Amino acid sequence: MRVLVVEDSEKLQRTLALALRKSGYAVDVCGDGTEAIWMAHETPYDVLVLDIMLPGRDGLTVIREMREHRIDTPVLMLTVKGTVDDRVAGLRAGADDYLTKPFALEELIARVEALVRRRYAERNPVLRIGSIELDTRARTATRNGEAIPLTRREYRLLEYLVLRRGEVISRSELEQRLYSEETEVFSNVIESTISALRKKIESNGEPPILHTRRGMGYYVIADET
Amino acid sequence: MSSLRRRLTWILLPALAGLIAMGGSVLYPAVRQILIAEFDSALLAKLRAFTTLPEPGRQGINLGFTERVLAEFQPGPNAELFQVWLQDGSVLARSPSLGTQDLPRRLGSETDPAFWSFTLPDGRPGRAVGIGFGEAPSVRERQSIRGVPQFSIGVVLARDTVRLNRTLEALLAGLWGSGALLVLLMAWIIHAGTRRGLMPVGRLAAQVSAIDVDSLRTRLIAEQYPVELRPIVEQINHLVSRLASGLERERRFAANAAHELLTPVTELRTMAETALQWKSDPEATGQLAADTLDSARQMEHLIRSLLALTRAESEKAALRLQPVLLAPLLDELRVCFTDRMAEKQLRLEWHVPHGIAAMTDRDLCKSILFNLLDNAVEYTPRGGCIACRLTIANPDVELSIANTVEDFPPGHVEMLFEPLWRKDKARSARMHLGLGLSLAKNFAAAMDAELSARLARPDNLELTLKLSSAGTNSGPSTNITFA
Numbered sequence: 046m047r048v049l050v051v052e053d054s055e056k057l058q059r060t061l062a063l064a065l066r067k068s069g070y071a072v073d074v075c076g077d078g079t080e081a082i083w084m085a086h087e088t089p090y091d092v093l094v095l096d097i098m099l100p101g102r103d104g105l106t107v108i109r110e111m112r113e114h115r116i117d118t119p120v121l122m123l124t125v126k127g128t129v130d131d132r133v134a135g136l137r138a139g140a141d142d143y144l145t146k147p148f149a150l151e152e153l154i155a156r157v158e159a160l161v162r163r164r165y166a167e168r169n170p171v172l173r174i175g176s177i178e179l180d181t182r183a184r185t186a187t188r189n190g191e192a193i194p195l196t197r198r199e200y201r202l203l204e205y206l207v208l209r210r211g212e213v214i215s216r217s218e219l220e221q222r223l224y225s226e227e228t229e230v231f232s233n234v235i236e237s238t239i240s241a242l243r244k245k246i247e248s249n250g251e252p253p254i255l256h257t258r259r260g261m262g263y264y265v266i267a268d269e270t
Numbered sequence: 271m272s273s274l275r276r277r278l279t280w281i282l283l284p285a286l287a288g289l290i291a292m293g294g295s296v297l298y299p300a301v302r303q304i305l306i307a308e309f310d311s312a313l314l315a316k317l318r319a320f321t322t323l324p325e326p327g328r329q330g331i332n333l334g335f336t337e338r339v340l341a342e343f344q345p346g347p348n349a350e351l352f353q354v355w356l357q358d359g360s361v362l363a364r365s366p367s368l369g370t371q372d373l374p375r376r377l378g379s380e381t382d383p384a385f386w387s388f389t390l391p392d393g394r395p396g397r398a399v400g401i402g403f404g405e406a407p408s409v410r411e412r413q414s415i416r417g418v419p420q421f422s423i424g425v426v427l428a429r430d431t432v433r434l435n436r437t438l439e440a441l442l443a444g445l446w447g448s449g450a451l452l453v454l455l456m457a458w459i460i461h462a463g464t465r466r467g468l469m470p471v472g473r474l475a476a477q478v479s480a481i482d483v484d485s486l487r488t489r490l491i492a493e494q495y496p497v498e499l500r501p502i503v504e505q506i507n508h509l510v511s512r513l514a515s516g517l518e519r520e521r522r523f524a525a526n527a528a529h530e531l532l533t534p535v536t537e538l539r540t541m542a543e544t545a546l547q548w549k550s551d552p553e554a555t556g557q558l559a560a561d562t563l564d565s566a567r568q569m570e571h572l573i574r575s576l577l578a579l580t581r582a583e584s585e586k587a588a589l590r591l592q593p594v595l596l597a598p599l600l601d602e603l604r605v606c607f608t609d610r611m612a613e614k615q616l617r618l619e620w621h622v623p624h625g626i627a628a629m630t631d632r633d634l635c636k637s638i639l640f641n642l643l644d645n646a647v648e649y650t651p652r653g654g655c656i657a658c659r660l661t662i663a664n665p666d667v668e669l670s671i672a673n674t675v676e677d678f679p680p681g682h683v684e685m686l687f688e689p690l691w692r693k694d695k696a697r698s699a700r701m702h703l704g705l706g707l708s709l710a711k712n713f714a715a716a717m718d719a720e721l722s723a724r725l726a727r728p729d730n731l732e733l734t735l736k737l738s739s740a741g742t743n744s745g746p747s748t749n750i751t752f753a
Contacts, residue, residue, distance in 0.1 A: 054533055054536075054537055056537045056541065056561040056564065056565060057533075057536060057537045057540060059557065059561065060537070060540045060541045060544050060558065060561065061540065063544055063548075063554050063557075063558075064540070064543075064544045064547070064548075067544075067547070067548050067551075067554075098529070125528065125529050125532040125533065125536075126525075146532050146533065146535075146536040147532060147535045147536035147538075147539045147540070148536065148539075148540075149539075149543065150539075150540050150543035150544060150547070151543070
């Protein structure tokens with residue numbers, strides 16, 4: 046999952062990026078409203094964490110312009126203005142959720158997770174595909190109750206594919222979703238991660254769930270015969 | 271006396287009571303005079319009728335007083351009195367009511383009778399008239415006139431004034447009573463009149479008391495009030511306007527202060543939570559510790575700046591006013607900003623003549639100038655221009671620092687000196703808290719100097735510091751243009 050943190054305080058920007066990366070997200074950051082619109086336009090983020098008071102263009106303008114350009118990325122608005130009017134203005138401008146500063150980090154991460162699930166029409170924090178369960182809160186994968194030891198990258202890849210189950214996801218889209226701008230993506234990183242993931246999640250006697258459609262991309266499906 | 275109505279009542283009522291008393295004091299003597307004159311007139315008429323009765327007889331004077339005539343002079347409670355004297359003073363006759371007593375013998379002429387008040391012999395108050403009539407010829411002449419002896423007699427007629435006095439007393443009582451009644455009536459009229467007259471004041475008070483924090487945009491309509499109250503209404507409207515803008519400033523200050531404090535608090539909290547959650551990652555915790563320290567320093571800077579502002583506003587720090595040459599001070603400060611100006615490719619126009627001195631506190635003045643230059647360098651867009659001009663405008667010295675601005679609405683000029691106000695709401699430049707110009711303005715005020723701002727052009731903001739001149743020494747002028 047790829048998140049854009051738009052915050053003018055560099056320290057908060059760094060800290061939120063660190064916390065979200067540690068929580069398994071690919072994170073990009075910027076501190077300017079105009080740049081945020083450009084980045085949201087260029088990259089399909091799963092969630093935008095957006096401060097309201099920004100140089101360039103303020104957060105509300107950013108949301109409005111994004112929606113005008115039909116960018117439907119869920120927006121978690123951060124604001125020091127906690128009045129009902131301010132929150133209503135943000136939500137009416139197109140924000141999906143809000144947090145008033147100062148906030149609990151745990152709550153911010155939980156709200157980002159909820160927005161990701163909502164984006165993929167998934168209400169349950171536990172995702173199921175075949176005999177595999179993904180707990181999006183604990184970021185763990187299990188098969189019949191037994192933990193599957195996945196790396197952070199493998200988990201992120203699997204979670205994204207499960208959220209988009211049945212859809213063929215191209216390699217470039219996976220790169221965009223799973224890696225931030227700061228990360229240098231090697232050409233075969235997706236293939237090698239897919240390969241490692243396949244080995245870990247597939248077991249004897251059960252139909253495979255992770256498939257490759259040659260020249261197009263990858264998809265997961267529970268019961269393909 | 272706090273009540274206007276009571277005050278008006280206490281001014282008007284004694285005045286009206288005085289007027290009523292004055293009227294009474296004129297009216298009563300006049301009426302009394304008229305009644306006494308009427309009484310005297312009746313008394314005189316009776317006396318004149320009386321004087322027609324005596325006739326000279328062969329054996330002296332025949333008074334001609336019949337029983338019918340004497341009926342009123344019989345002894346009784348209302349008896350009238352008379353006494354007749356001959357010219358020699360011998361008593362010719364007395365009224366039966368007088369008995370053997372005498373009336374005062376005070377005689378006037380027929381054309382000018384003598385009137386007087388006195389107490390009748392029986393103790394009643396009375397009034398008398400006395401006339402001497404008939405010639406007073408010699409005995410020889412008396413014999414010679416038509417053979418009939420002539421006579422000269424004096425008559426005093428007296429009557430009690432009990433009824434007259436009662437009438438006068440009744441008149442006096444009536445005057446007192448009606449006067450008192452009038453005073454009471456006037457008191458009520460004044461009370462009711464002032465209440466009615468002052469109703470707009472009450473209405474104004476009600477409207478003013480209905481103005482609260484949420485209705486400071488309400489203005490009273492002066493035309494709805496009497497002319498006398500309109501200046502007050504207009505002043506109240508001005509006061510409410512000032513109050514509204516003051517409250518608006520306070521609100522902005524509170525919001526700005528909250529933002530200034532909440533942002534570092536959010537940073538601190540988030541950094542602490544992140545450090546706790548991933549404490550095993552030394553790289554992350556190291557960065558977080560450094561950032562935490564930086565946030566704490568920023569908060570300290572903010573709090574110290576706010577405290578300095580409070581001190582500048584309240585205490586007017588101890589000043590050491592002395593002549594200070596401004597050019598060396600400005601040159602010293604200019605050097606501090608050379609690198610930043612070069613980095614932003616700013617053009618500097620420096621018109622600072624040497625030898626101009628201002629009466630100022632060197633440290634405070636330096637602090638103000640640093641703030642002005644710092645703001646100019648910080649907020650001039652890349653490639654913009656900063657112009658510094660020092661001029662003499664007797665008896666002042668004017669230093670203006672103008673810089674290029676972008677997208678600066680004229681309405682922002684008056685907010686420049688508000689504490690924590692920043693055009694850029696994002697507050698990205700954390701060391702610029704929006705307190706510098708507030709402090710500079712307060713420092714200037716403390717030195718009786720004046721710091722003002724104006725938009726010289728839509729893209730040019732000019733801040734002018736006006737200081738008291740401390741004289742000039744001709745010296746070389748520094749006119750520099752850095753590109």
